[in-house]
Amino acid sequence: MNPPVPAEPPPVPAEPPPVLRAEGVHKTFPSGPDTIEVLRGVDCALRPGASLSVRGPSGGGKTTLLNILAGLETPSSGTAYWGGEALPARGLSSLARRRARYIGMVFQAYYLVPELNALENTVLAARIAGRSPREAEARARELLDLVGMGGRLRSHPAQLSGGERQRVAVARALMNRPAAILADEPTGNLDERTGETIMDVLLNAAREAGASLLLVTHNREFAAMTNESFRLEDGHLRPL
Numbered sequence: 001m002n003p004p005v006p007a008e009p010p011p012v013p014a015e016p017p018p019v020l021r022a023e024g025v026h027k028t029f030p031s032g033p034d035t036i037e038v039l040r041g042v043d044c045a046l047r048p049g050a051s052l053s054v055r056g057p058s059g060g061g062k063t064t065l066l067n068i069l070a071g072l073e074t075p076s077s078g079t080a081y082w083g084g085e086a087l088p089a090r091g092l093s094s095l096a097r098r099r100a101r102y103i104g105m106v107f108q109a110y111y112l113v114p115e116l117n118a119l120e121n122t123v124l125a126a127r128i129a130g131r132s133p134r135e136a137e138a139r140a141r142e143l144l145d146l147v148g149m150g151g152r153l154r155s156h157p158a159q160l161s162g163g164e165r166q167r168v169a170v171a172r173a174l175m176n177r178p179a180a181i182l183a184d185e186p187t188g189n190l191d192e193r194t195g196e197t198i199m200d201v202l203l204n205a206a207r208e209a210g211a212s213l214l215l216v217t218h219n220r221e222f223a224a225m226t227n228e229s230f231r232l233e234d235g236h237l238r239p240l
């Protein structure tokens with residue numbers, strides 16, 4: 001009789017790739033006759049379901065890094081990835097629809113459409129991602145309620161305060177249940193209590209959807225609510 005063949009060990013489950021990743025990212029910008037080197041070899045990975053915060057001085061490159069991870073700007077060298085896939089070095093506009101589904105972005109400057117009211121601005125994100133208007137409107141109302149803007153659905157950005165616009169921008173970012181939420185100082189214009197509400201909304205939305213959250217903030221307390229904290233300074237991202 002042959003000796004029993006030893007059972008093969010089960011394969012080691014492959015770890016899922018990070019939702020977003022930067023590898024050796026450099027970014028320079030022209031500045032008059034000179035160039036400024038804003039990012040000098042940044043590596044970071046946002047794991048599925050994890051949250052990460054970035055602090056650092058004004059002008060340190062935080063928004064630039066978010067834009068590169070969102071595929072809105074190309075690095076001068078190095079690579080950004082969505083899942084395991086490297087983003088193209090050019091032709092980023094071709095990513096628009098996929099970006100709308102994959103990434104929810106709360107821009108530092110909000111970028112609400114001035115001609116549209118709060119409800120329409122929020123619904124727009126879903127329309128760009130190709131979703132039906134009816135489904136989109138129900139979710140938009142729910143999210144605007146959650147951020148405390150349920151009573152201002154018909155107000156246009158010009159009629160809203162900075163903090164109110166910011167909250168509409170948060171609702172809009174969550175519309176498509178993105179894999180990654182990139183929030184650039186989403187509480188920058190809010191009083192302490194509203195800021196806490198918005199942080200709760202972001203963290204809960206991320207938890208419920210299994211989404212990852214990358215938060216840029218100057219607020220230490222909010223930064224401490226994330227799984228990992230970093231500081232971006234002199235072009236380098238360092239753990240805190």
Ligand SMILES: Nc1ncnc2c1ncn2[C@@H]1O[C@H](COP(=O)(O)OP(=O)(O)OP(=O)(O)O)[C@@H](O)[C@H]1O
Nearest residue numbers: 029030036038057058059060061062063064065108
């Ligand atoms: N398109 C651009 N052209 C030229 N310079 C730029 C451009 N975008 C950003 N910069 C410069 O890059 C540097 C980093 O800007 P960035 O907006 O990323 O900083 P930040 O860390 O987000 O700052 P803040 O905390 O004030 O929002 C700044 O000096 C800025 O002037």
Ligand SMILES: [Mg+2]
Nearest residue numbers: 062063108184
């Ligand atoms: Mg910024």
